[in-house]
Amino acid sequence: MSVYLAVDQSTSATKALLFAATGELLDKVALAHQQIYPRPGWVEHDADEIYRNTVQVLSELVARHPDLAAHIACLSLTNQRETFVIFDRHSGAPLSNAIVWQCRRGESICSRLVAAGYEERVHALTGLKIDTYFPAAKLRWLLDERPDLRTKLASGEALFGTIDTYLIYRLTGGRVYATDHTNASRTLFYDIHSLGWSAELLDVFGVTASRWPDIRASSAHFGETDLEGRLAQPLPICGVMGDSQAALFAQRCFVPGSAKVTFGSGSSVLMNIGDQPVLSPSGIVTAVGWVVDGAPVYAFEGITNFTGATIAWLRDQLELVTSVEETEALAAAVADTDGVYLVPAFVGLSAPYWRPDARAAIVGLSPGSTRRHIVRAALESIAYVINDVLKLMEEDAGVTLQHIHADGGAVRNRFLMQFVADMTRRSVWAARLPDLSALGAVFCGMVGAGAATLADLERLPASFDEYVPAMPEETAARLYAGWKRAVQQVLS
Secondary structure (H helix, E strand, C coil): CCEEEEEEECCCEEEEEEEECCCCEEEEEEEECCCECCCCCCCEECHHHHHHHHHHHHHHHHHHCCCCHHHEEEEEEEECCCCEEEEECCCCCECCCEECCCCCCCHHHHHHHHHCCCHHHHHHHHCCCCCCCCHHHHHHHHHHHCHHHHHHHHHCCEEEEEHHHHHHHHHCCCCCCEEEHHHHCCCCCEECCCCEECHHHHHHCCCCCCCCCEEECCCCEEEEECCCCCCCCCEEEEEEEEHHHHHHHHCCCCCCCCEEEEECCCEEEEEEEECCCCCCCCCCEEEEEEEECCEEEEEEEEEECCCHHHHHHHHHCCCCCCCCCHHHHHHHCCCCCCCCEEECCECEECCCCCECCCCCEEECCCCCCCHHHHHHHHHHHHHHHHHHHHHHHHHHHCCCCCEEEEECHHHHCHHHHHHHHHHHCCEEEEECCCCHHHHHHHHHHHHHCCCCCHHHHHHCCCCEEEECCCCCHHHHHHHHHHHHHHHHHHHC
16 A cells, blocks of 8 residues: 655644555654744844755655655645745755744834735735735845845846745755645735735835746646665655645645644634635735645635744743643643633734734733742633634634634643633544644645545544633633733733
């Protein structure tokens, strides 16, 4: 029976995963990469390190299973979406560090464009907001700072790409320069109506390049790779999706109104809204969920840019915990936060507030506050921001969610999952497999390879833990009102 290889290139690490055709995870290998913070609010990655890690984890995983190597049907790819890199056309080598989706260095450019009246038109074309979360303004900033890169892009000596494009280019030895619709739709250069690059948007952001990546369906063929000669036979690359959309696909949210939350460094709430793009008036953005067999599916997305990363901050910066796993027991060790709220606006607040100038704060401290209260407040903040997004999403889509699909590493935190259920007043179906983005890319690769249909995928078993609201509704309402007051303190 065929098996499927996948790369999950996330904000913090690169994983290689091996799946059975049933969706069962057989094995995986992971390598973390460096987080680079040149200035407050700036975030970068070494793109060459990411590529080398990709080759290493894939090679190691294949070497572990020599009996399965001949049965690998294809390699699928899922990735952190808005992070981008400029790389050399001949060698594929990066010409600068990758600029990460969390980076805020494009704020001044976004502010100028909003002040000039472009926001409504950009939203109408892209479904997104003019925000430095997306690559466009940061690419303009980089080209202003590096005229040499502007010249090389215009001449075709340098190429622009999100991480999927960059990895595909290098894995195929420069033979394929392509992206898929889910990643392209996150750049602010893509028209969600025509499903292609927009000359008007490129002009708005003042960006010129002689070539842009070919945009292909998520289930399309993206060339072949032999991992720089490490494989006896080249593998076809099939199934390419941005990580959040891949998780939506893995959860089999094929029906309009179905939704999922991916708990990562940031958290993404996605809701299937059908085959027509709908624009939200409330700050919820519209994305391409996927394109399979030429048919687009659109999604509402609420972006929270610092959720799981808040817990990493507790560990790495404040040193309140030595591991992420500690947080569950610490939070459960106190009855509540004793009035403490943590507003995780470390790089601004995104949906539904869209205040890039906001900064994080811990509100409500007293002499009796302990690290347990702060840790609990940090976990609760994740549920609060998810609830903020879901409330708006339901209103704008005109639907009522019956339950929430959840995935990502944080679903193992039982305290957090229960608090999400309590705050949203919805059942949470927490996937037992944390690597759903990789599974979604594999599922899409199976469709592209002709090994499965969407109906086949729906019939595959799903394994999850269910959390139902247990907190009295009036208690949940009181806590949520306290959260809104804490946010207003930060915003004012």
